[in-house]
Structure formats: structure tokens, C-alpha cells
Amino acid sequence: MELFKLRLNKLLNALKNFNVEVEKIILQGKYTLNYIFADLYNPPPEELGIFSAILDMNTMELDVYVSSLEYYRVVEAYSRIKNLIVHPVAPLAMGIELDTKVIDISDMRNILKKICRESRKISIDSIDVCENDVSVRIDIRNIVRKVRRNKTEEEVDVIRRAIRITERAIEDTISRLENGFNEQIIAGLLESRARELGAEGFAFSTIVAIESNTSKPHHIPSSTMFRGGEPIIIDFGVRIHGYVSDITRTILPSNLQKEYENMREYANIVSDAIDDSILYLKVGEKYSNIDEIARSVLMKSNIHKYFVHNLGHGIGVDVHEEPRISKASDHEVELGDVITIEPGIYIRGKFGIRIEDDVHITPSGPVKLTSLKRVIEL
Numbered sequence: 001m002e003l004f005k006l007r008l009n010k011l012l013n014a015l016k017n018f019n020v021e022v023e024k025i026i027l028q029g030k031y032t033l034n035y036i037f038a039d040l041y042n043p044p045p046e047e048l049g050i051f052s053a054i055l056d057m058n059t060m061e062l063d064v065y066v067s068s069l070e071y072y073r074v075v076e077a078y079s080r081i082k083n084l085i086v087h088p089v090a091p092l093a094m095g096i097e098l099d100t101k102v103i104d105i106s107d108m109r110n111i112l113k114k115i116c117r118e119s120r121k122i123s124i125d126s127i128d129v130c131e132n133d134v135s136v137r138i139d140i141r142n143i144v145r146k147v148r149r150n151k152t153e154e155e156v157d158v159i160r161r162a163i164r165i166t167e168r169a170i171e172d173t174i175s176r177l178e179n180g181f182n183e184q185i186i187a188g189l190l191e192s193r194a195r196e197l198g199a200e201g202f203a204f205s206t207i208v209a210i211e212s213n214t215s216k217p218h219h220i221p222s223s224t225m226f227r228g229g230e231p232i233i234i235d236f237g238v239r240i241h242g243y244v245s246d247i248t249r250t251i252l253p254s255n256l257q258k259e260y261e262n263m264r265e266y267a268n269i270v271s272d273a274i275d276d277s278i279l280y281l282k283v284g285e286k287y288s289n290i291d292e293i294a295r296s297v298l299m300k301s302n303i304h305k306y307f308v309h310n311l312g313h314g315i316g317v318d319v320h321e322e323p324r325i326s327k328a329s330d331h332e333v334e335l336g337d338v339i340t341i342e343p344g345i346y347i348r349g350k351f352g353i354r355i356e357d358d359v360h361i362t363p364s365g366p367v368k369l370t371s372l373k374r375v376i377e378l
Contacts, residue, residue: 003038003155003242008036011025011147014147015123020123020140022057022119022121022122022138023057023120023122024057024123025054025122026054026124026126027052027055027125028126031141031144031145032141032144032148033050034317035144036053040073040077042200042239042242049067049070049074050064050065050070051066051067051089052064052108061084062081064084065087065089065103065108067088067089068089072098086100087101089105089108090103090105112129116129116133117133120135120136121135122137123137123139125139125141145322149334150336151316151336151360152336155338156369158241159243159244159245159315159338159369160369161198161240162199162237162240162244163247163358165198165240166247167247167372168197169194169197169199170190170376171372173234174376174378179228180226180227181225182222182225183208183209183219183224184221186221187206187208190206191206194236194238199239200241201239202236203245203319207219207233207236208232208233208234209232209352210224210226210230210232211231212349212350214232214351215347216346216352217352228255230256230260231250231251231256231260231263231353232251233249233352233353242317243316243317244317244319245315246358247356247358248354249355249373249374249375249376252267252375252376252378253378259350259351263351266303266345267353268375269297269298269300269303270298270354271355271375272297273293273343274294274341276297277293277341277343280293281361281366285332287324287325287332287333288329290325290341291310291329292327294341298345306347308344310324310326310327312325312341312356313339314337314338315340315358323337325340325341334361335362335363338358338360340358340359342354342356342357355374356370357369357370357374
């Protein structure tokens, strides 16, 4: 649970740095709770069963109000955390019995109002908390966003471990690839191997696309079969200790069918777009400019028109989080960002190419966290 303490302390230190002094901190926003309790947050499809967390800055007691369904899981997960008290919440009409008092779900609002009335100064991450019941109410949503976005070395280490598992799973699965395997079988092999390597879950629904299906950016694995001469795109990520990876690789057989013969040339151009983008990842640079740099590389070969999505995004507790890397983004490069750079081209009904690397912004410059060969030759 050291990562839990780390995330909570990151928030407390940020409040201190911004001179936010309060008696209580009330956390109710999903964005905040999913981050602080990332150990429990394991989508898809699971939702976090925590309604709110209230930290008393005088006693440092943390009261966590959870769904009765998740009560024992939360107690087990955080049993070693000092001063963390778990309260199960459910409609009392259900007659639920646990080994502690169950709070009626209808009383939750009254509990919050009482805390607000008895406190002079409170910080909140949800605008409908303590609206008229407290002297000073400080909105900390922007602080939470910054805390969640800027990863510590400990958080990056966990992401790096998720990346290693992902890359190893891709390598091992490709080495087992046989003619007659379809997209669904390959996706299953990837996920099974990742579990064997230590993955606790997956970052998103695994994408495996063969032949013309590679021209669909978010293709759902189907019965389309690999026969030995078709291109494959794999977009895969795992989750460990609440953090995710996100990697895309293009696989090209040595006896690539004639209709795909341009793919090697185009794949090299897409790879160049990644390299040029990473070169310009300097603190303070606009991410909209980084997106434009990648598109300009593709433009030289007139394939920019097939690049139909944003250049990348942040990763961390979620597979898509701040910063946004797009032409419309107002975000700038910041220390601690962990992002994807994933240019791609998609020629409808013919083929597509996407390559995705994960990058960490450090004081000494951008560091590529992924090491797996971008275009895998069979």
C-alpha cells in the first residue's frame, strides 16, 4: 500500500505548496477517488465502489464510505493503513448485516452537511459539497488534476513494469503465431500470457486486426484468420497496481501479400513521425505543436490525410488521461507527464499502420519507456 500513501501525500503536499490550509478534505469526485484508490480501480468493466473519503487534517483520520458490496475488499486492501476507517453504506431496508455498523445510504448527505456545519474551512473536489454550510470552501479540482497528471518516479516505475509485461506478452504471442489463428485466438493468447507474467487486469479491450481490418483504428477482434502473408496490428495494454501501459505494434510477414507491399515504406515514415515528435518534447512546448510535427512528417509522402486521430494522450491510472496531444489541445509539456505517441494511417478497405510508444518527460528530456521493435517482421 505504499503507492496509496504516495498518492495521498502527493495531494497533501500540493495543497501545502498552494498554501491551502483547511480542517477537512472531502473527496467525492470519481476523477480523484479513482486516482487515490487506484489499487481498487480495475476497469473495464468494474467501477470503484467508494462514495466519498473525508480526511481530518487535525487527527489525520481518513473516513472512507464504501458500498456494502465492496466493504470487505476495501478493508482487506487497506488493513495496514493507519487511521483509515472504512464505513459500509447500503439501503437499510435491505437488512444487510456486516461485522460493523451499516450506514443508510440516505444518511450520506446528512453526514456531509454535519461535517460542513462543524468545520470553518474545507477543501472539496465536487462543486455540490457544502454549498452554504461552511465559512470557506476551497475547490481543489485543478490541484487534483495536476497531482494526477505529474507522475513520481515510483509511479513511473510501476508503469514501466506494466510496459515490460505488455512487450513480453506481444513477443511471446508472436513467436507462437501459426497459420489459421484468428484475431480472437491471438487476443486470447496475449491476455493469457500477460496474466502469466503478472498482469492484474487490462488497460482496455485488446485490439488485434488482420489484413484489411488494420484500416479500422478500433477494430474488435473477429474470426478473420492469419494465413501467413497478411499484416497484423496489435494494440494492447495491461494494468498492475492501478497503473496501465498502452502499446501498439505493426507485424509484417516476410512473404507479405502484394496488396500490402507499400506497408514497409509507410511504416518507416510513421516511425520517423514518432522520432521527430519525441525530439520536440521539451517542457513548455505546446502539445498542439507536437501533433503538427508528426503530421508534417506524414505530409511529405502525402499520407497525412489518412491520419484520422490525435497523436497521443496521457496514461496512468486510466489509459486516456491528461495531457491531450492533438491539434486542438491547450496543454503544454510538463515534467512528470507519461504519454503515448501513436501516429497511424488508415486506408479504408486496404490496410492501416499504427505504432505507439510510451514516453516519460524527465528533467533531462523525454525518455522512451517502450523498447519493443516498432515493426515486427515474421
